[in-house]
Amino acid sequence: MQEVKLPRREREKLRHRRQMLAAALALFSEKGYHNVSMHEIAESAEFAIGTLYRFFANKEDLYRALMLEHAEKFHEALTKALETPDDEIEKLRHYVRVKGEVFGGNLSFVQLFLAESRGARVNIKARLDEEVRKGYDETLERLASVFKRGMTKKRFKRIGDPYALAVALDSVVNAFLLLSLEWPDRYPYPEDPDKVLDILFRGVLET
């Protein structure tokens, strides 16, 4: 994680790259992939098109870089949240809380992801999706194994397949996050993770 000792030139190069990615993210998330031109991105980042193409082979490559970098961040955070040595219930609480935090700190990326990710955007992605998706699926598997462990420990009722439960929890979390995005005032994402988990907990927990 230490990258301070790079030749002056290289550091600037990286900084430029980041600026371009940032500009691209802002534009993509606001207008959607297809409604943003490479010229627009270059202009917004205050570089010439040629320069943009010096960093990214083409539009899709730029997009892929954007997605991969952010997705990795998400994946790491959520994985770590589930790695804490706490018991199962506490793990789920961590998950809900951390997901809310990472989400809130990367709104434009989330917006972009939701806008472009679902369905068969065959040309774009197809391969990208596979990579991003892999991390997401892995997270879901870890979530599922938390449920599974909880069941064998008799802390959770065997209400359904652990993976299905993981999917259910994650989708509820997503729904609440989306809701808070639309009406931040009326439905803010709750500080207390149990406000979310109760929906499952009060049913899943062994009484």
Add this chain to the structure above:
Amino acid sequence: MQEVKLPRREREKLRHRRQMLAAALALFSEKGYHNVSMHEIAESAEFAIGTLYRFFANKEDLYRALMLEHAEKFHEALTKALETPDDEIEKLRHYVRVKGEVFGGNLSFVQLFLAESRGARVNIKARLDEEVRKGYDETLERLASVFKRGMTKKRFKRIGDPYALAVALDSVVNAFLLLSLEWPDRYPYPEDPDKVLDILFRGVLET
């Protein structure tokens, strides 16, 4: 609902229109709005481009027609499902079952909807979204009021805001549907709606 008594010519016109819409839906859902050209649609429907433009003013108009027609179908079905005079629990069961049915019968539309609806596809839609979204929101409101009624009747615990519960249920249903789309064998959408509802019920129901 009876439209049989139309002049021969008109009926053919309608049939052609439907063929074009069907071709468009197939292509859009497979490749996404922006990756399908009007030429492609025309060819796939076995008409000339000029003919296509005789039926739809432009690409967006065609897309709008597609979305509106299908969305209406969905909206009607779900509204009816919640209108049955049964008690609250039965209504929810209806909802889960009917949504599964309509979903299963319109896979390509669902795929298209999921692909294009989320996020800020500013140019396209914006206005369309508003129309389709309206129906969706209305359905959610009705769902919410089912939860509310159930609470006042003391059949449901007051675990959270009724609207939030509605959103949660709907998102779980969607997640299960999506899941069944990806792995039909391992996670088929359950015949028995309680398989889905249990996740909420066993927590929400007053013991």
Add this chain to the structure above:
DNA sequence: CTACAATGTGAACGCTGCGTCATGTTTTGA
């Protein structure tokens, strides 16, 4: 059979947007 309306056709046009490359500018190292 004829004239008119309705419907179908596809070549052509204008425009947008991706990606290239010859040229100019800055940095480096000797």
Add this chain to the structure above:
DNA sequence: TCAAAACATGACGCAGCGTTCACATTGTAG
């Protein structure tokens, strides 16, 4: 100080797409 390497630039070529319109074909009514 100077040559070579690294980097930046933006006018241009080119392909693809949405849309139009003058013309052809088919159906209808008198």
